[in-house]
Amino acid sequence: MSVTYLEAIRAAQEKALTDDPRVFIYGQDVGAFGGAFKATKNLAAEFPGRVMDAPLSEDAIVGLAVGAAIEGARPIVEMQFADFSTVGFNQIVNQAATLYYRTEVPCPIVVRLPSGGTLGAGPFHSQSMEAVYAHYPGLVVMTPATVEDAYSMMLEAVAIDDPVIFCEHKLLYYHLKADKLPDSAQPVGKARIARAGRDATVVTYSAMLHESLQAAEDLVEDGWQIEVIDLRTVKPLDTDTILASVARTGRLLVVGEAWPWGGVNAEVISRVATEGFGLLDAAPMRLNARDTPVPYHPDLWAAHRPTASAIAARLRQLLTQ
């Protein structure tokens, strides 16, 4: 018996609906159909009236969630693809994210963003938007990379009083598996050392964790021990864990699937440079997707995003600097 990343997200939503009558789910096709990816499969039948299909209106979906949160509900809204959250952007960054600061009324909503590239998905079904949302004050941005985190972080996303942008990676939905759902969880906001090492630190998150772990494995035969840090949440960013790792290794590579300008990678390097410059034995490096829309053709897509071999190549450069 095993559970996939997607099943973990579904199971967490099911548990949230079971445990807390304030929780409801609202989004396109999330009802009887069970969602475009089946993240809400059977939930509409299990929880009548609490898992509802929404009109094709991302702005109104998020707006509805904000109003419901003001009245004490705990809505989970699904953007069918992270890319479409741009249509609900105003409600997320100007309404949800400012509510607590302005009025002292918290806004406990969860916005699920099926994120990241998959084969043949192209420019508008592939985006990684965590950095855009992390830029705005007032939002917590989660980027689970494991089945366990997908489950436990979803539960925490519902439980905390602030708006959470839940970036779940579509590439992990079906193939990433765990033996069972976790009984306990690492606190949200703390990064995790996914692989210990002494020669260089890779800081990454979401699907790029798995590419980075593969790259670290590939470098073992050359005698390198790479430490890989899974950020888990990009906001808050666990700078202390990053700095402690860089203090041990002296070398830093940051890997993300999002676009290069600004963003999580830039933020990590900025913090290490300003707060831990003396810890570095070499200039920090970064690896992002290329600065173009996400291409459709598999060959273009494979060259657009960082892969294990690209990460390994960049690490070799970093280690011999």
Next chain:
Amino acid sequence: MVMAVKEKMVVRTDLDSALLVRAYRVMLLARATEDKLASLYRAGMIKGGVFLGKGQEALSTASSIFLQKGDIFGPLIRDQAGRLAFGDTVLDTFRTYLGSVKGPMRGRDGNIHRGRPREGYYAMISHLGALVPVVAGGLYARRLRGETGVVGVTSIGDGGTSTGAFHEGINLAAVEHLPLVVVIANNQYAYSTPNSRQFACADLLDKAAGYGIAGFKCDGTNPVACLETLQLAVQAAREGNGPQMVVATLLRLVGHGEHDDAGYVDAALRQANVGRDCLEVGATQLIGSDLASGEEIAVWTKEAQAQVEAALNIAQREKGPDPAEEDWRAISTERLVDGHHDLEDE
């Protein structure tokens, strides 16, 4: 301010006379508050903009006066009167404009961006239309909790009807059959943009049919007409008939903000029926129906002005926020605050 009563106008209405008087006094209080805000602005005593609802008091008052405790009100820019009718105070108005820490926004937001969401009084953001789905969401949650008979009212202008959020919000509310009343003040201009550059339908009310919701029209310069119309709309929503759209025609008698002389307004509109001052119309109606005399209205006006002065005196003595005492935190969960910022340790 003594009303010039040009003609004796007997008004036939089933509205309770006490309600008519109460509504008129709210309008007077809103006007007195805004007159004071305008003079504070001219004296340089308010930072940022001042956005007034002069000419829209009748509609605004009618928008919220039929709401009850537990209902939801999401006012917009020109709703000083509706805010007061819903329970906002002149004191909190000045507190917000002056940035008092005792105000609901504590200096973190200002002017018309104020509310007390826990009391059903939602705080607008500047993005027009954005409050429509939020009020719908509040109603959705109430229904989910099993509450019935709750109504939500939100306001918008002619310009706001062109936004995506307005469309998405009303359509969603219609699909969900929510007890939402959307009050559209067609005040002829969105900032400087006239109706002719804003929409191409013959009448804004035509939109109601497109959403499959009920629609009402009224003369926004006529207090009795506004009250009668909103009473019907709010009641229809309360009785479970789904969203209601009210379109009122009027003219904003001030600029978009006090920085704006509104020189773009067609002079003919100012002279037309649509350019009437609803306070003058209201005085005529009260006097014509023997609900008040000119002298009584003059006394009420003075009382409103005194109330405004008293509130201002309090607000002016209150402290503004101290940057050193702010927690500079945008989320409520302290352990999830992102640290390591440049200014943090300074």
